[in-house]
Amino acid sequence: MGSALPLAACALCGRLFARKCHMRRHEATHSGPQHPCQFCGKAFARSDVARRHAQSCATRTRHEPLQKAKRGRKPHACGRCFTQKLSCGPQRPCLRCLRHGLPCTGVGVGVESNSSSTSSASPDGNHVDHTSLFLEITDPKLQYATGFLGSKEPWCNRKMRHHLEQYAPHSDQDLGAPTLDIPFWGFDDPLSDLLLDDSRYRNSALLPNQHPTCNLEFRLNQLTTDLREVCTTHPSIGQGLSFSVTNYTAILSVENFLNLVDLFFVRWHSQWPILHWPTFDLEKASLPLLLAVALSGAAFSRAEDSVETDPVFAKAFYQTAEAYIFDRLDALCSPADGIEPILNDDTIEVCQAALLVEVIQKSVNDTGIRRRMFAKRHPTLVAALRSLGILGVKHRDSTMPSWGLFIREELLVRLAIWTFLTDALPTLFCNQPPSMILSEMIGDLPCDEKLWNAATETDFSKEWRKTTTTQHRPSVQQLVTNLFDDNWDHWLRGSRGRLSVDHLNIMIWALQPIIFNLRTTVPMQSSLSRVLRALHRWWSAWDDTPQSNRVGLASHAPELARLTKNILEAGLRNDAKFSTYLSGLALEDTMHIHELIKAVRVGDQSR
Template identity: 30%
Template sequence: MKRPIHSSSLPAALYARKHFLSQRSHEDMSKPVPKNSTSLRLLQPNRAGKGIPVSYASLPKHLATGSYHALAVVPLDDNALSSPKRHLPGIPVALQLAIGETAKCSVRRNLETLNSHIEDALVPTDPMSAFGSDFQLTNLPFQIPSTLPSFTDDYLLQFNLDTLFPSKLSNQLSEIMTELVDTSKSMGLGSTGTLSALDFMELSTLLGVSNISASISAFFHSLHWHLPVVHFPTFDPGNVSNPLLLSIFLSGATYTIPLDGGALPSSLFDVAEEYIFRKIAELSTLASPKEQSQLLSTVQLLQSALIIEMLQFGQDNMQTRRRIRIVRHPCLVSTIRSLGIFQLKRGTAPTVCDENTWKKLVAEEVCIRIACWVFLADGFLTVCFKNHPSISVFEMDCHFPWSAGLWEAESASSFSRIAMSHSTELPLPPFKDVITQLLETTANNGPITWGLSVSVEHLLILIYAINSLAFQARAGLLRYLSLDKIRCASDNWKRIWDSVIGLLNKDQFLHLGYPKHAQELWWLLNATLDASSRDDVSLSYMDNTATDDLGNLNEFIQWCHQSAP
């Protein structure tokens, strides 16, 4: 139950801050993210805030009419070795990329609960202590004028309220900023002369409480739809770990302009990555968590690592991509594997439940989503950069995640209603069993029984899985798996996709986020299967040498378009 806050207990200045945060969330963040301020570079916004020109003139028919940019796009820099402009000459078309599209048309969220949590976390831990008998003017961290005006609320508003009235959330943000500064120094930033160490005062204008409401809301209106591993309805900024709060804050900050107009330091994301993955590495030295608090902290650390991995991999920086691909991602996969999350099965199917049971089901679902979306990230690296998979399809013995409707249900009652409406659907087998059936079920066997129980999110994960198998078979890593089997899986996938999409209306399809590009991945899969059967094809994308350059993929797609009859 929300605690009442009485006007007699807090100075009016605190109400001004709360009112401002609430108004900014309700007014600014209830609108779509401005088109010119949100773009995507490999599932990540352009931090310069510019749209990215993309040439569709040389794309194959299936992609030229779709949204190829969700697969492989970086800013068009003529001088960059990774620039697709080297492979895609033609008429550039300025387009808003996938996350920007999602932010523009995604369902508006009810921010009341989120704002309430933020307000609670901003209540000073000891609001009247500043005026107690021990209070000294010399304790204030700013210069006191020689002639002191009356100590009124108007006077207080001239200063940083978080300094005067520290809250749980402001203290946590200060702790995060201190840890980031220390991490940057330990990385040698500032000593090499290339990048400066992070500065606490500079960070405080960017990562302060004045920006937190807009940043968190921006995250849940944009990147969340592409990486839905944090449960919005139960998310409480005042009760999450430092790494998760940081990763969400930074994700949202890439889509918003700080109130003080400052720009995010270029080294901030690298430092945040180092800070989070140091904690991931520490998990290997600790005993498996058994207490609920330890489990929650571990899960939130995994969530933060997956978010920062996606943010960092989206940078147009070859060294950053390589570090994420060959160091960070395998480290995250190994950690998740050691915790047994790839074999996690839910104890209870979604059903009518009370709030406590709902929250327990959500906690279990979060772990399943971590497994599935880190697998999706693994498939992304394979499809775009020919990275050898770090996760075997057949070790994915976990259940599939809930559909978006169940995951986004705002309350236990809403969840119960949706669960009841799906109660007649056949339950999905574990992940690896679904893949096995796709590989082995021929058209003569009739439709797959659970075909209409899958969601578009499931189909997105599955098409990445089939692409991963195709790459391994092509590279000679799965000699027992014939290309005919993979074609069979591809055909089965497409039949199910057509059936599922046929049940959606246009508005629902627009809100799918990244899953709406799954059919393009199916097209790419079939193109590689066709190219594998030809002796006259000699393209870099068809070999098994990993790269951090999107040029191989772009060259292959251009070749497919030119070779089309």
């Protein structure tokens, strides 16, 4: 038999312990701080024991029970960083707010409980909106609004991560590890404090540097060559853009490219789900789409020394990528006279790339970029979708459709819907006349996300049998028409359970071009009652949706409904303070709508 383990003795009371760590913990009870019970005064050496005692003591002494504290680490970030799930140092103002020229509020304690604008309080009530997405996103001091258009919570899908890891090179760098060295981007990385290189995602064996990686590297080299040609074709665009080895590897090396794709799916995909990740193939996707996905991921990345950024290079690179993608779109959708454009996979992917780049570019606080997107790029994309017949795509009636056919049709449905939403954004914020009309939005609404994210055909079949929202989905036109119709209550009862949060979000955005046209063409008094009735009906439908389903950008739909009502009321009063915005004149900045939102918010809080 082995010898007995040596015992450790407490120096104060002589009690013996088998482990020194137990002995040290015991000694701390002699000299450490005491934690008294707030009800009976009894002291305890350990805070957790005192807390458990106080819970039972409150019941015995007939005091109010203690409120359970929220578990986990307490927030120490400033209010702005906290709402975006970012961390910052203890100094105020923090470096991130200083870099973007934004006011830095205090510690974000308690912000989380109020961060969602999803209260089902009626717009007629005295609801106080503590955090306003639209107040943040329209701030004229904000250099980039991309962070607000993506997901605050990481969309971590294990199957999606494993799907991307098959392309990862055999190296010491883990997919998703925040070690990018992008010396020109200057965007904040919400993932810098999250352990996305968790062991759950690293258990899958990475392939060695064989055909997948080599093929991807070859395609990225071809993409670099194409971008050089764009600089030659458009010399004014390429000014300030140098394809040095450093700048090339910053985004188009295999390692960094895969990290940017990963960031796209983690932060962007859940809010703009126009790509089908289970069938998204880096070796087969068109080069414009690969570039757009990488640029979207780069919007959520930053270098460790992000203060030393090169904004000239960043702007030139984005502009070059934009020209490259829209040149391809023109070539595919504007063929020679007498030849109809062909709707194939390449055309669809170029349209997807154009939409992604448009969203990124519109989020940059630059008048020249916005003017180009409003006047040239967005109308080009809308014209392409019209010529290809994408705006009216419906799913074919089938008891059990094939997975491939369903996904192809759903890709077109989502491309049309999210282009329509992108069209409504500048209509609300900048009074830009809509490029799309409600009567052409006769295609289906998006399907259920579980059905869309099914990773295999087997998973798709299971979800198809479970879901009840796949058949007989109305179009955007039918949604809005029913919202204004006298038989709305009857239609809503028949649609109960089939209207999702995303559908209601689409509905409230679809009202924006209608309200804009009413504000700018007819007296407000003649149409106000019908619009307010439609808003009230929308609220009733929203209140019936489960709270747990209200996540992401769609969760801010009530805030948009309140803002819509406030705009109508300000127009009815002919408020001189907001005459520039209420006049309906097209704008290229968000300053005027920002002032209106801020004034309404201050007025609500003063009630």
